[in-house]
Amino acid sequence: MNRRQFIAAGAASSAVLASPLKFEAGSQPEKRYQNGVSPWPICLDTATIRPASSLREKVTIAAKAGYDAIEPWDSELEKFEAEGGNLKDLGKEIKDLGLFVPSVIGLWNALPPTKELFEDSLKDTRNRMRMAADIGSQHIQTIPNTVGDPYDPKWVAARYRDIIEMAKNDYNLEAALVFVKYFPLKTLGQAMAIALDANHRGALVIPDTYHMYISEGGFDGLPLISGKSMAIFQFSDAPASPAIDQLEDKHRVYPGDGVLPLVKVLQDLKAIGFDKCISLELYNPEYWKQDLQQVANTGLRKTLSVIREAGV
Template identity: 70%
Template sequence: MKRRLFLELGAAGLLGSALPGEADAKAQNREPDNHRYQRGKSPWPICLDTATIRPASLKEKVEIADKAGFDAIEPWDGELQEYEEEGGDLKALGKEIKERGLFVPSVIGLWNALPPTQKEWEESLEDTRRRMRMAADIGSEHIQTIPNTVGENYDLQWVADRYHDIVEIGLNDYGIKPAIVFVKFFPLKTLGQATAVALDSNHPEALIIPDTFHMYISEGGFNGLSKLDGSSIAIFQFADAPGSPAADELGDEHRVFPGDGVLPLTKILKDLKETGYKGCVSLELYNPNYWDRDLQQVAQTGLQKTLSVIEEAGV
């Protein structure tokens, strides 16, 4: 597997603590990377998840992200499908995105791609391949593998093996890297559970997608992030959460701008930086209160608040 795929000490490190001097050794061995984004304000490119600015069209969302000053844009599969159905050319749109100075780090996503039986798995492949093809056409590097159909009391090895197969299909047939995501509202709920799937898939290109909001509401917590190596992360989903309702009563509609909630985002970003992660931080807000506002202003405010938290973190 690729060097430092998940943990400096290997999978066993998930259950252990760091050895004395390990942090210094990690810092010495990590390749230097002084490249920064957002006029030097961020060590990571900042991405806009397009659900943040519903109900604009995909074309409008690209324009809004560009004008607001984002580095990248993360669309959803349904938008890509709608764009094609209305006569749009995803390859041409991908070219336009690139010409604007943006890129597509990820597409959301591969729904229903990890069902619990062989029959359902085989039946799911047509839609999985269609979604991969659309993501590849727009120029995406990754696509999110969403565990909405793994089933309660899922078989970890079955899910890991099917994720391995999905990674193989993505890489070999579409030149795209599928990554596994976790969602509190699905059976695979936590960062640890997603990491277990990726590790047990035994694939050198297995990747995970942390999400600050779901790390909080799933009660998996934030401390596991520092145990990961940044090369295991495809994209980092970023949002804050309000102090009320309680965490177990929150839904995605409660996501708020970074810095407007109670999450320890500065500590999270410091831990993320220490992992050596070099991919995108993606602003991901599904708050309907924002959708009723001027969407250009929502995008600009989201970027400014994200950068403010990054600056406060001192990374």
């Protein structure tokens, strides 16, 4: 290389370094879903179409509607096996249809308030973990329905750590903690406190827009936490009436049909680096009376409409 070529090459390198780059060296472009509309895979929580005749029918409905993933319940897995089904085979069918299983709901009664009750719960906990692993799930939800009221945060955090270890070491699952207004552990803040105090790098939480609202924990704390702390994000809207203290799960409505600040929530999720599933979770008995394929189709369409409005 002569002097002129050396100077030209140096100038070109300086220009590249000085120009703004969208991605850092070695990074990959952001993966998009739903024909580029969404930065997150969109999942169908099977409660949304609960009256469907079987888990296999729910899988078919989700695939036909165009979801990326499906989130079943432990009772559905148990029923599927009781009727002679093989969950590993079903997991393969789900994959062949272009879906995946990000989470299974869930580990009920897994965090009781005494050592004796905890040890008694392990048989059921392990069976639920086994079923989730068989179907190919990435996470399993740890449900604090029996922690005690009031609960001992130190005890719950220690037992949640045990659950994390068991799930990972024995079933290759990630155990994530949920919060529900109707349980003693009600808010995202309370769930995050338990996750932090578990003192484990595998600790995760599962926020739910509906319970963030009706627990009155609110939405403005989202920017304070990392998206990497979340396993999945449950998504629905809430109506203007009845009053917030009278709202039940049956009042959930399609995204965009209610009063929740879902656009801002999605913008915050993108800003904090959340990159896992948005899962549509509805328990509305009025929807259950309708054609369930249309319910799934409408839920996906309305979810994507909110995502478009958020500009993420």
